[in-house]
Each structure stands twice: as structure tokens, then as C-alpha cells.
Amino acid sequence: DLLANKIAAGEVVERPASVIKELLENAIDAQSSTIAVEIEQGGLDLIKVSDDGIGMGTEDALKAFERHATSKIRTDKDLFRIRTLGFRGEALPSIASVAKVEVKTRTQEANEGMRVVIEGGKLVAHEVCAAKKGTEIAVRDLFYNTPARLKYLKSIQTELGHVLDYVNRMALAHPHISFRLYHNGRQVIQTPGDGKLLHAVAAIYGSDLARQMVQVQWETYDYKIEGVAGFPELNRANRNHCSFFINGRFVKSYQLLNAVQSAYHTLLPINRYPVVVLSLTLDPGLVDVNVHPNKLEVRFSQEKDVMAAVQQAVEEALKGQTF
Ligand code: ADP
Ligand code: MG
Secondary structure (H helix, E strand, C coil): CHHHHHHHHHHHCCCHHHHHHHHHHHHHHCCCCEEEEEEEHHHCCEEEEEECCCCCCHHHHHHCCCCCCCCCCCCHHHHHCCCCCCCCCCHHHHHHHCCEEEEEEECCCCCCEEEEEEECCEEEEEEEECCCCEEEEEEECCCCCCHHHHHHCCCHHHHHHHHHHHHHHHHHHCCCCEEEEEECCEEEEECCCCCCHHHHHHHHHCHHHHHCCEEEEEECCCEEEEEEECCCCCCCCCHHHEEEEECCEEECCHHHHHHHHHHHHCCCCCCCCCCEEEEEEECHHHEECCCCCCCCCCEECCHHHHHHHHHHHHHHHHCCCCC
16 A cells, blocks of 8 residues: 555655665666666656566556565565575555655567556556667656655765765676766666676776786585675775675675775785775575565675685785785
8 A cells, every 4th residue: 555655665665766776776687688777867857667578568567566566576485595686575655655666667578568667556557568678767757746855955065975875886796787977868787798807897986996906716515605805095995895796686794894895914014905896605594684674684694604715715815915
């Protein structure tokens, strides 16, 4: 119902960047290889995400806006072995309850697509139509019906900054997907999507920085740790330049930040944050991502082990490097 969706929106949808996060997660779960994000006025006027993924059937396109309608969890067991980025089935109904949403989608097999328009949680239009394969979701006038939220939003520049952060992270987590971001018609991000993390890093942080990075590659029976680590004396490095992904999901973790810092600490006496991008792959049963609706926090069942492995992986990569 509308009220429950609006309440959920309060938790999930904080600002344009959180809308983009949810739409990108859906596009990634849909196995897209190219994703374009277009925003206007920092996302306050328009957020449009287009993908070339599996798309939705005509009925599924309508169902997607029902609360807890997820196609990704079928049994209780799935909840403890989450491999997709989404699983709560809350994002679309929440977003649609506080904005004007238009979806155009077509599955790879279908001859025709579906268009659904929902404004403030109310179904305004739905019709079979011509559509490209994949899904395009446009979100207009975010928070138009929740003035308190709208007032809380910061300047266009600030909102754009948050959007850039998210798109950058998503692009780093998924180097096999090509991401593009346009702000007011101007392209601001483009990654090649060739599967090479270093190329994604070069597209985002610049090729000078990418050239100076070392590869992190560490595998044990339980964990795979891959990524790149840069030199800490670069001026632009701060704690936001340490990105961690667990099974493809961006996470915030002071423990992981500490593990990385410890690795650098043994080599360098300075207290700086380097540019580090690390992807951890581990059994989804060993990590709980269902801590908060925004899915940013995680809990590990063997935290000490994980942190030790991460520190070792980075130390190993930095060995023999001169700074
Ligand atoms: P969740 O991602 O947790 O399943 P959402 O509310 O984000 O819930 O999305 C609801 C459903 O809509 C998804 O489970 C999926 O079936 C469908 N969906 C949403 N976005 C896309 C997309 N870009 N491509 C294909 N299907 C999508
Ligand atoms: Mg989702």
C-alpha cells in the first residue's frame, strides 16, 4: 500500500544518488552489458537509467511495482545465499511512491514492449508499445509529493557529487559492464566495459594514476581477493578512494579500511589513504548483507579471518614496491 511504500522510501530513497543506486543494481542484476545514466539538475528533475539486460514481460513490468515483488528470491534459503544485488523487492515501489516514474521494457524474446507510468504510487498508464530490448526507467520530479524530503536536498553540485560517487563505484565493481553518465546532456563518465579493472580505474581516476598501480591477487580456499592498489602520496587520495566490493556489492567497512591501512602501515610511516579498489569473492553464506535496507553494511561470520586475508593480500601486492 501507498503508506508502507512511502515509509520504505524514507529508508531507501534519500536523494537522487540512492535512486540511481537502486536502478543500477536492478540493471546489473538483469545481466546488462551497457548501462547509460542520464540526469538533469543533479537528478532532481530527471534520472533515467537505460540498460540492455533481460527486460521484463508485460505482466512483470506491472508486478515490479508491487511491494515485495522480487523475482530474485524464491525460497527462505535464498535469503541466506544472496547472489543478486537486489532481493527485498522494495526499491521500485518506494521510488514510485515519491516521484513520477515511467518504465519502458522489452524482453529479449518479445516482439513488443510495455510502458508503465506511476506517479506518487498511482498507476497512471500502462500499455503495450514499441520498445528497445532491455529496460529504461525514467524518474522525474523526485520528492514532488514529499516537500519535507525535497527541502532536505542539497545543491545540484552536491547531489551530482553523490551520483558520481555511486556510478564510479558501480563501474569499478563491474568492469565487464560499460557505464556512461550524462549530466544535463554532457557526458561525465564512460568506462569501456572490457572486463579489465585497471581500464575502469583509468577511466575514472585517470590513466596516470592507473599506470602507477599494482595488482592485488590473492586466493585461499575460502576467499578470492582481487583489485588494484595505488601509491599513497598522490594528493587526491582520501578515504573515499578506498572502494570495497563483496560479491559485486559496494560496502562500507571500517574494518576493511583498517586492514588496508595496516598493510600500508608496515611499509610506510605515513598516515594516508591510498587509492585502493578491492573485490572480495566469498561464499555468500559467510556474509550477511541484510543488515540495513540500504545494504551498505555487511557482517562477516569470520571477520578476523577475512581482515587478515585482506591485509595479507595487499601486503603481498605492495612487496618490493618503492615509493
Ligand atoms: P529487487 O531488486 O529487490 O528484486 P526492485 O523493487 O528493485 O526489487 O525490483 C523489482 C523487480 O523488478 C525485480 O525483482 C526485477 O524482476 C524487476 N526489475 C527491476 N528493474 C529491472 C531491470 N532493469 N531489468 C529487468 N528487470 C527489472
Ligand atoms: Mg532492486
